[in-house]
Amino acid sequence: MSDAAARSATAIAADVQAGRVSAREITEKALARVAAVEPRVGAYLTVLDAAARAAADRVDACIRAGERLPLAGVPLAIKDNMALAGSRTTAASKILADWVAPYTATAVARLLAAGAIPIGKANLDEFAMGSSCENSALGTTRNPYDLERVPGGSSGGSAAAVAAGEATIALGSDTGGSIREPAAFCNVVGFKPTYGRVSRYGLIAFASSLDQIGPLAHTVADAALVYDAIAGGDPMDATSLDRPVEPASARLRDDLRGCKIGIVRQFDTQTLGDDVDAVYRRAYRDLEALGAELVEVTLPTADYGLATYYLIAPAECSSNLARFDGVRYGLRVDADDVREMYARTRAAGFGPEVKRRILIGTYALSSGYYDAYYVRAQKARTLIARDFERAFQSCDLIAAPAASCPAFRFNAKSDPYSMYLMDYYTIPMSLAGLPALSVPCGWVTPDGSTRPMPLGLQLCGPLFSEPLLLGAAHAYESATGHARAHRPALDEAVDHV
Amino acid sequence: MSEFEAVIGIECHVELKTDAKMFCGCPNTFGGEPNTNVCPVCLGLPGALPVPNARAIEHMLRAGLAFDAEIPAFSKFDRKNYFYPDMPKDYQISQYDMPLTQGGAVRYWLADGTLKVCRLTRIHLEEDTGKSTHAGSSDGRIAGSTFSLIDFNRAGVPLMECVSEPELHGADEAVAYLEALRRTLLALGVSDVKMEEGSLRCDANISIRPRGSRELGTKTEIKNMNSFRSVHRAIESEIARQIALIERGERVTQETRGWDEARGVSVSMRSKEEAHDYRYFPDPDLTPLSVAPARVEELRAQMPERPWQQFERYTGEYGLSVTQATQLIDAPALAGYFDRVVAIAGNARAATNFVLGDLSRLANERSVAVAESAVAPEHLAELIALVEAKQINSKIAKELLERMWDGAGSPRAIVEREGLSQTSDPAAVAALVDGVLAAHPAVVAEYRAGKVNVAGFLVGNVMKASRGKADPALVQELVKQRLG
Numbered sequence: 001m002s003d004a005a006a007r008s009a010t011a012i013a014a015d016v017q018a019g020r021v022s023a024r025e026i027t028e029k030a031l032a033r034v035a036a037v038e039p040r041v042g043a044y045l046t047v048l049d050a051a052a053r054a055a056a057d058r059v060d061a062c063i064r065a066g067e068r069l070p071l072a073g074v075p076l077a078i079k080d081n082m083a084l085a086g087s088r089t090t091a092a093s094k095i096l097a098d099w100v101a102p103y104t105a106t107a108v109a110r111l112l113a114a115g116a117i118p119i120g121k122a123n124l125d126e127f128a129m130g131s132s133c134e135n136s137a138l139g140t141t142r143n144p145y146d147l148e149r150v151p152g153g154s155s156g157g158s159a160a161a162v163a164a165g166e167a168t169i170a171l172g173s174d175t176g177g178s179i180r181e182p183a184a185f186c187n188v189v190g191f192k193p194t195y196g197r198v199s200r201y202g203l204i205a206f207a208s209s210l211d212q213i214g215p216l217a218h219t220v221a222d223a224a225l226v227y228d229a230i231a232g233g234d235p236m237d238a239t240s241l242d243r244p245v246e247p248a249s250a251r252l253r254d255d256l257r258g259c260k261i262g263i264v265r266q267f268d269t270q271t272l273g274d275d276v277d278a279v280y281r282r283a284y285r286d287l288e289a290l291g292a293e294l295v296e297v298t299l300p301t302a303d304y305g306l307a308t309y310y311l312i313a314p315a316e317c318s319s320n321l322a323r324f325d326g327v328r329y330g331l332r333v334d335a336d337d338v339r340e341m342y343a344r345t346r347a348a349g350f351g352p353e354v355k356r357r358i359l360i361g362t363y364a365l366s367s368g369y370y371d372a373y374y375v376r377a378q379k380a381r382t383l384i385a386r387d388f389e390r391a392f393q394s395c396d397l398i399a400a401p402a403a404s405c406p407a408f409r410f411n412a413k414s415d416p417y418s419m420y421l422m423d424y425y426t427i428p429m430s431l432a433g434l435p436a437l438s439v440p441c442g443w444v445t446p447d448g449s450t451r452p453m454p455l456g457l458q459l460c461g462p463l464f465s466e467p468l469l470l471g472a473a474h475a476y477e478s479a480t481g482h483a484r485a486h487r488p489a490l491d492e493a494v495d496h497v
Numbered sequence: 498m499s500e501f502e503a504v505i506g507i508e509c510h511v512e513l514k515t516d517a518k519m520f521c522g523c524p525n526t527f528g529g530e531p532n533t534n535v536c537p538v539c540l541g542l543p544g545a546l547p548v549p550n551a552r553a554i555e556h557m558l559r560a561g562l563a564f565d566a567e568i569p570a571f572s573k574f575d576r577k578n579y580f581y582p583d584m585p586k587d588y589q590i591s592q593y594d595m596p597l598t599q600g601g602a603v604r605y606w607l608a609d610g611t612l613k614v615c616r617l618t619r620i621h622l623e624e625d626t627g628k629s630t631h632a633g634s635s636d637g638r639i640a641g642s643t644f645s646l647i648d649f650n651r652a653g654v655p656l657m658e659c660v661s662e663p664e665l666h667g668a669d670e671a672v673a674y675l676e677a678l679r680r681t682l683l684a685l686g687v688s689d690v691k692m693e694e695g696s697l698r699c700d701a702n703i704s705i706r707p708r709g710s711r712e713l714g715t716k717t718e719i720k721n722m723n724s725f726r727s728v729h730r731a732i733e734s735e736i737a738r739q740i741a742l743i744e745r746g747e748r749v750t751q752e753t754r755g756w757d758e759a760r761g762v763s764v765s766m767r768s769k770e771e772a773h774d775y776r777y778f779p780d781p782d783l784t785p786l787s788v789a790p791a792r793v794e795e796l797r798a799q800m801p802e803r804p805w806q807q808f809e810r811y812t813g814e815y816g817l818s819v820t821q822a823t824q825l826i827d828a829p830a831l832a833g834y835f836d837r838v839v840a841i842a843g844n845a846r847a848a849t850n851f852v853l854g855d856l857s858r859l860a861n862e863r864s865v866a867v868a869e870s871a872v873a874p875e876h877l878a879e880l881i882a883l884v885e886a887k888q889i890n891s892k893i894a895k896e897l898l899e900r901m902w903d904g905a906g907s908p909r910a911i912v913e914r915e916g917l918s919q920t921s922d923p924a925a926v927a928a929l930v931d932g933v934l935a936a937h938p939a940v941v942a943e944y945r946a947g948k949v950n951v952a953g954f955l956v957g958n959v960m961k962a963s964r965g966k967a968d969p970a971l972v973q974e975l976v977k978q979r980l981g
Contacts, residue, residue, distance in 0.1 A: 083537075083544045096543065103537045105544060204543040208781035238548045238783050316781055319576050322587035323541045327647070338582055338645075365578070365776035374778060 009074040009168045009222040013115065016063060016073035023063070023073030027056035027117050030075035034119060034166045037490050042141045043151075043161035044120035045080045046088050052117050059115045069115030070229060077167035079158045080121035081128055082108050082213070083202040087118075091204045092136035093126045095324045095331045095349030105202020106237065107171060107213045107230040114229040119167050122157030126351045127321065128178055128206040130154050131422040134410065135353045144488035145187060146451045149407040152182030158216045159186035164488055169226050170216040175206050176309050177403070177426025179214050180438040184456025185407035187440050187483050190216045191223045191470070194463050195433035196241040198227075199234030205320040207313035208239070210430050218483065220439060220474040224248040227466060243464070251467035252474040257291030259472055261459075262395030265298045267425060272404055276455065279442035280401055283457045283476075287399060290475055297391035297398065301383045305428040306420060308384065311364050311377035312431075317354075318361030324349060356416065385432040392462045397472055401425045402438035402456030406446055429460045436460035439473045440483040452486050501705045501743070503736045504713055505671050506618075506663035509678065510656050511688045512625065512696040513556045519624045519655035520547030520590065527694050531648035539653035541585030546782050549574070553655035554597065556687035557622045558788065558796055560657060561598025563681050563803055564617060568793045572597045572786040574622075578776040583627035583647050591658075593777040596621035597786070603661065604805035605677030607669060610812055610819040612805060615674050618660040625654040651695075657688070663702065663713065668732035671701060672725050680804040680826060692724050701732055704749070705739045714739075715749040719763055721756045731756040735763055807832070815845035821853055830868040831857075841878035844885060851877060855895060859902050871904045880908040888918050890969055921968040923975070926959070929967065930975045933958045944980050952976055 015021045034047055052075075059072055078084060081091045083101035090096045104112075112118065125135035133141045133156025141156045143149040144164040151160040155172030159182035162170050172179040174192035183190025191214045198213045205211060215226035228249050233242035261284075269280040288294050326332035326345030333344035350358070364373035391398060404424055413419040429436040438456035445452045457476070461469040477483070515525050521538035537545040561568055575593040601617040628651055633643030659678065665671045679690045679697065690697045699722065704714035719735055722728045734756075739749050754763040779785075802810075804826050811822035825832040831852065838848040852867065856877070860867045880897060883889045889897070889912060897908045897917075905911055912918055920926055933955055934941055944951050952973075959972045 081544075083542075089543070091543065099543070101544070102542070103545075200544075201546050202544040205782075236548060237546050239546075239781075315778060319578050319588050319776070319778070322578060322580065323543070323585065325580060325582075325587055327582045328540065328585065329542070339580075342580055362776065365778050367774045367776070370776075370778070 007168065008219055009071060009217065009225055012074050012168060013070060013072045013225075016059070016115070017068065019063065021073070023056040023059035023115070023117060024053065026073040026075065027052050027119075030117070030119050030167065037144075037164050037166060040142065040147055040490065041144055041160050041164045041166065042139050043077065043122055043157045043164060043166050045090055045092060045123050045136075045138050045157070046121040048084075048087060048118050048120050051084075051087065052119050055112060055117050059117065062115070070225060071111060071169070072115035074116045074169055075119045075167045076111055076116040077120055077122045077158050077161035077170035078108055078118055079124050079155050079170070079172050081124055081173060081204040081206075082171060083204075084108050084118060084121070087121060089121065089204070090138055091127045092124045092138050093324075093349065093351070093354070094137045095345070096204075096329075097138060097331065099330050101202075103202065105213075106199035106234045108202065110230045111171070111226065116169065120161070122155070122161050122170060124157055125154035125178075126354050127204065127317070128154040128173055128175055128211075129317070129353050129357055131177065131181055131419050132408070132413065133157065133182070135351055137351050140410075143185060143407045143453075144490060145453055145486065146407065146449065146489055149409055149453065150185070152185030152403070152407060154178040154182070155190070155216065156182045156185075159183050159188055159190065162186070162188045162216050162218060164490060168217070169222055171213055171226075171230075172216050173203055173206075173211055173213050174426075174430065175210045175212075175313060176430045177423035179216060180426050180436060180456065180458055181403045181422060183216050183438040184402035184440075184454065184458075187454035187486070188216050188218055189220050189223045189437065189439050189473070189477070190214070190456070191227060191437040192430070192435065193227060193231060193466055194241075194435045196239050197231050197245070197435070197464075197466065199230075199237040199240045201234055201236035201240075205316075207316040208320060209316060210309075210313060220437075220470055220477050221249065221252055223437070224252060224470045224474070227470065231466070246467050248467040248470040251471040253471045254475050254478055255291045256287060256472055256475050259292045259397065260295055260395040261287050261292045261472075262295050262297035262391055262398040264302065264391075264398060264400055265296050266300070266302050267400050269401060272401065275444040276401075276405065279444060279455050280457070283441040283480075284399060286480055287476060290479055292472075295395050297395055299384075299387045299391060299428060301380065301387050302428045304380050305384060305431055306424060308377045308380040308431055309423075309427045310360065310420060311373050312381060314357040314361030315364045315374050315377075316361065318358045318365065321350075321354065321358055353416065381431045384428055388428070388432045388434060388462075396461065397465075397469060398460045400458045400460065402458040406444055406453035406455055408446075425458060429458075434460050434463060435466050435469050437469060437473055439477050441476075441480070442482050443485060451489060454482070454486070499740065500708055501736075501740050502708045502710075503667050503732075504663045504704050504706060504716075505665040505667070505732065506702040507661045507665065507671055507674060507699055508702070509659045509675070509697060509699045510625075511659060511682060511690060513553050513655040513657055514686065514688050515550055515552045515556070515655055517550055517552075518653040519550050519553055519622075520653055523653065525654050527696070529650050531646070531650060534650040535652070539585065540649055541587075547590060547780075549783060549786070550655060553622060554786065555796070556655075556685070557597045557620070557657060558793065559685050559800070560682060560687055561601060561620060562793070562797050562800055563685055564598075564601035564603055564620065566598035566601030566617065566620060568598055568788055569595065570788060570790065571595065572788065574780045574783045574786075575777045576780045577623075579773060581626065582645065583629045583649075583652070585627065585649060585652055589623055589626065590780055590783070591623035592621035597788070603674055603677050603681070604803075605670075605673045606805065606808055606819070607673050608819060612809070613670065613673075615664045615670075616662045618662050620657060620659045623656050623658055625651050625656045627652040663704075668729045668736070671732050672729045675699065675725055675728060677804060684801055684804055684829065699728065701728065701735075703732060703735045703739070705736060705743065715751050717749065717751065718753045719756055720753060720766065721758075723758065727756060727758045730758075730761060731763060734761065738763070815839070815849070817845070817849055821849055824853060830866060834868040834874055837874035838877050838881070841875060842881040844881050847881045847884065848877070851881065851898070855898050859899070863902070870902055872898070872901045876901055876907055883908060883912060887921060887968065888912065890919055890965070893917055893919070893965055917966060919968050920963050920966045921971060923971065926963070926967050926971050927975055929959050929962045930972065930979055933962060934979055941980065952980065955980075
């Protein structure tokens with residue numbers, strides 16, 4: 001085993017369970033890998049050496065005691081907007097740079113209970129607002145496939161950690177594409193479950209009605225394993241759904257016979273350039289070759305997704321981020337009175353993108369504008385969800401790009417709107433609350449570069465169709481094997497399974 | 498009568514009595530060391546989420562039904578956004594346009610027994626904030642303080658906000674309204690409603706206008722009243738202040754004033770606040786609430802008698818005075834006892850006299866509540882029946898009651914066992930009278946000489962000879978007859 005963390009979670013858990021290797025050995029190897037590549041990748045804001053070793057020893061003791069743990073010894077990266085008791089939890093913001101969480105997020109707790117080892121807290125765009133990880137106030141994360149390029153965002157640290165072999169699995173959060181886009185950029189699988197499937201308790205809120213935790217992993221099978229461990233209702237989250245979860249791991253399949261896959265007329269890939277267009281056309285043909293029937297579907301309101309999202313998400317964030325006021329925790333910049341202290345603290349603590357969204361959201365909720373902006377956006381959201389419902393009357397799943405381009409260079413998207421456009425293909429699904437994932441689907445070499453960069457195919461299903469969705473993605477992944485075509489641009493080879 | 502009429506609206510905040518806080522599992526208790534009764538949720542820590550307390554929602558529905566409010570099928574929680582240091586999330590979870598109940602009214606009564614109605618503008622459910630203490634200034638006020646301490650023990654306690662229409666016209670009505678509100682919530686068991694502990698807090702909006710006018714004058718809001726008595730004083734003082742201003746040709750300024758109980762005056766706190774934009778929007782952390790009509794009907798069916806209904810029953814059906822009725826309504830255990838006695842004895846007047854008279858006196862003397870005493874309602878009803886049937890007289894009844902208090906049990910059994918039945922046989926009484934007259938010839942002679950008040954001495958001796966059992970009226974009659 002050359003790189004423990006780069007092997008599949010399934011294989012690691014089986015080995016640890018069988019006693020062929022200890023969780024502690026796996027953990028030491030993962031920490032060594034982190035030490036070796038982290039200076040170049042920068043996936044983590046905090047490496048949890050001590051907590052990881054302690055967790056590994058607990059897992060080994062459980063295994064010796066005869067317990068069965070589905071993720072025994074599997075190295076895990078946790079996006080740093082999720083609380084882990086005793087660990088610094090920053091949301092990549094100066095305002096929380098030194099905040100230590102006194103409690104653990106439900107999804108994190110479920111993975112730890114399943115035997116996963118917390119290797120570190122992964123970088124993100126500040127408060128998960130961004131698509132490149134460049135909005136992190138606390139560190140730079142580089143794309144392991146080209147260190148000159150961004151890893152995507154906002155779960156860029158999670159995607160990079162998995163891609164660089166610094167973790168086998170990762171938790172990310174997706175509000176408008178924040179799992180799927182970085183997964184596509186970093187050649188990993190990223191899965192956003194149905195809204196409400198995974199508890200948000202302990203996830204630092206960006207936009208509560210959209211935020212959803214999900215896995216990033218090398219393979220669909222690993223993502224399914226994580227999903228099975230974290231899904232299900234939580235009494236601590238009133239928006240989590242208390243309906244039975246059908247394990248997705250049991251529904252992985254090798255073909256797509258009998259599956260109707262919708263290609264969205266409005267998502268014309270030709271506008272993305274010839275090479276990107278070719279990858280997606282090829283991907284759709286591969287789906288067909290696996291037995292799927294391709295049908296054209298229309299999402300007439302999809303074009304309004306971006307505008308709708310950029311009213312609802314900022315509106316919610318303007319309220320969610322009010323609590324960062326310097327009174328109880330986090331950064332405080334003192335002043336003569338409390339109003340001035342608020343102003344100075346928030347001016348110093350929040351980065352420009354966060355401030356921009358707080359301003360947009362405050363405006364959208366203001367009296368006199370509320371009906372014109374927030375209420376209309378909610379109506380548009382309902383129409384978008386209805387479009388999907390209609391589309392799913394003629395297909396089982398929808399296939400689309402996960403992002404409009406491969407990973408770009410740092411500082412390439414200098415105006416906010418071009419950055420917002422990165423999520424054009426992922427936002428409609430988020431607004432509709434649908435489960436969607438990105439699976440590697442091919443490579444393009446961007447202009448002026450010699451390194452091929454990965455692209456992601458987005459698959460999306462109706463509400464609660466996670467087993468079908470993951471099953472289909474597994475069939476596509478097994479048949480095409482795009483992820484294995486290239487290796488990260490790090491000195492050491494990464495031994496993929 | 499003044500040429501001005503006061504127009505008053507009352508805004509109350511009532512802490513609901515639940516085991517846990519509104520959106521987390523922390524116990525809902527009063528007091529405690531600062532910041533010991535807190536968790537990630539009620540501290541508003543990053544990532545924490547609210548989960549509504551079903552019990553608090555049920556309390557709201559029951560209160561709404563008790564005030565004859567409508568219960569809509571759907572309701573939701575909204576966020577009220579504003580920055581305040583003792584509000585952990587810098588927004589308050591509240592209810593804006595779709596509260597759990599709509600409309601409703603409080604029925605209250607005045608000292609003269611008039612029943613009145615004050616409509617409610619709204620009742621809604623929200624969460625309480627923490628409590629700030631300002632330090633470093635001489636008077637504990639924020640002005641001049643150098644730092645503030647915040648206790649979040651109270652943060653997240655379920656709070657019912659209850660706003661009345663401006664339909665109260667004086668301090669008496671305002672306090673009577675508050676008393677009715679308090680009694681109703683107590684009867685439902687949804688709150689302790691204690692102003693001293695802050696589980697009932699209220700502000701009054703007060704304006705005056707020329708009597709007969711329909712327009713509303715400029716209002717002031719009075720805060721910091723910590724008892725019904727201080728509400729009464731503060732309102733009277735504010736009405737007088739406003740009248741004096743108008744009579745001097747000045748104007749009332751719209752402002753918030755704080756009541757200073759010690760000095761008996763209100764002091765301006767802040768003038769017309771800049772209009773706050775709370776940016777209400779539906780809380781995305783909480784799903785809309787649906788209330789099944791069947792559940793509403795179930796709660797309606799379980800609704801106890803409301804205080805105003807009890808008042809009507811006592812003063813109307815039972816003929817109690819306003820004071821007696823109010824006294825009973827404000828002592829629910831005693832009222833329950835009283836109702837049982839009346840139900841068995843069927844004689845409300847006698848029950849009132851015993852329960853509010855001799856029994857309450859005994860209860861006071863012995864420091865034991867009537868309802869917890871050894872006197873079972875059935876036994877008191879028996880005693881009333883014995884008096885009604887003239888089997889015993891009131892003197893014997895009083896003696897029996899004391900013995901019952903000490904655990905003697907059924908009065909009928911005692912009367913039978915000890916032969917205490919009243920002697921109403923004219924022949925037997927006449928024999929006793931003759932005996933007494935024969936024994937006191939001098940007294941008889943005095944009477945006949947015109948000193949008629951000595952008859953009492955003779956009657957007393959007859960009663961004594963009967964060991965108290967003779968019918969006193971019969972004894973009187975026979976004594977006078979024999980002397981005459």
